[in-house]
Amino acid sequence: MKTSQNHKVRLLLAASVASLMAFTAPAVLAEDAAPTTTQTYKPWAGAAGQQMKSMIAELKTKIAAAEQSQAASPDFLEDLKATVSKYEAMQNSGGAAAPATKIFFDDFSDGDFTSNPTWKVSAGTWAIDQGGTNKGLVSKVRPQKVNLNNVLGALLSNQQGTAQNQFASIYTPVKIPNAFSLKVTLTSKDKQGGLNLGAYQGASGSTLYRMVYQPGAAPGIAIQKVTAQGATTLGGLNSVVNLEDGKPHTLLFTRDAAGKMAVKLDDKEVATATDTSIKGDMAGLLFINSGGAYYLRDVTVMSN
Missing domain, CATH: 2.60.120.560 (Exo-inulinase; domain 1)
Structure with missing residues (x-):
């Protein structure tokens, strides 16, 4: 029963990460495909940015709950935390990796x-x-x-x-x-x-x-x-x-x-x-x- 529960938690968390990554992928593809012309205005990502922020917060809550109930392996959860931190840094820096300090x-x-x-x-x-x-x-x-x-x-x-x-x-x-x-x-x-x-x-x-x-x-x-x-x-x-x-x-x-x-x-x-x-x-x-x-x-x- 516990193995089945762990599998469900993994699938749920993995799906959340996949959704999180999907928020960043379109922007990258659009940038690669864009013609080399100077734009007067930059696309406004306010709504998408807020959604991404909410998803990061929700995923953090799920990870914390999984830790408290020991519903997934610690190594798996640490990897998820690292992934969330990466995308949180990207979100805070406007889509680019956070610069080293x-x-x-x-x-x-x-x-x-x-x-x-x-x-x-x-x-x-x-x-x-x-x-x-x-x-x-x-x-x-x-x-x-x-x-x-x-x-x-x-x-x-x-x-x-x-x-x-x-x-x-x-x-x-x-x-x-x-x-x-x-x-x-x-x-x-x-x-x-x-x-x-x-x-x-x-x-x-x-x-x-x-x-x-x-x-x-x-x-x-x-x-x-x-x-x-x-x-x-x-x-x-x-x-x-x-x-x-x-x-x-x-x-x-x-x-x-x-x-x-x-x-x-x-x-x-x-x-x-x-x-x-x-x-x-x-x-x-x-x-x-x-x-x-x-x-x-x-x-x-x-x-x-």
Whole structure:
């Protein structure tokens, strides 16, 4: 009986989404077929827009009811939420995808990481280097036999007494939506310990999504989820990556509303993964150096 009920709920919700998509399709087709002439007036979409708004609200109500009664699988409902969010953004922006918004940026050009914006050191030593080929926010750690999977979160409290010679960590509190892009330009000087760069949740930073660079090891680039249960590698490049050529490199970590994640190295996609288990906004950025010499030239966070 419950299986039959779930099937009915799926059909009902899927039909609602199909109707929602139908509101946007005619406009796209009409635009493609229109002659290349300048129009004096633009079509007024007031009535259709209001209908679409009402349908989005109705679909949200149905999804909430399905969640409360456990009438459909959580994964299915999360996918529906992502679809509704997409069309809601399109509706709010007049039919186009909502533009990305810059949430955070720092190129450390002011020579001070303790303010504007504020970074907080919770382990090891961090400094600003403004000269030479290697410049930016720098961290150097003597190589240790540290498994990066064991360097989890919970690093927002001061760890200097126990972790000083093993790894260095730094974080900055900033509200980041669950769908985001994190871009870091960096130089790696020593082919030693790894570097992970991620967005965390919670006051202790024990929950996060992160991209991981492990020089001379495989996977050379990985996407990980960290929770209280430990670190899980969700996807990665199963080959060795070495960035120690004296040149700056760009790592771009993206996550969309459906939980799809990817890492690009110098504009080339090298890792992908999908996970929806960490929900809600992120509370900040957490970077960990577990045994290398890294210079972070700039950090940019955008909404997706």
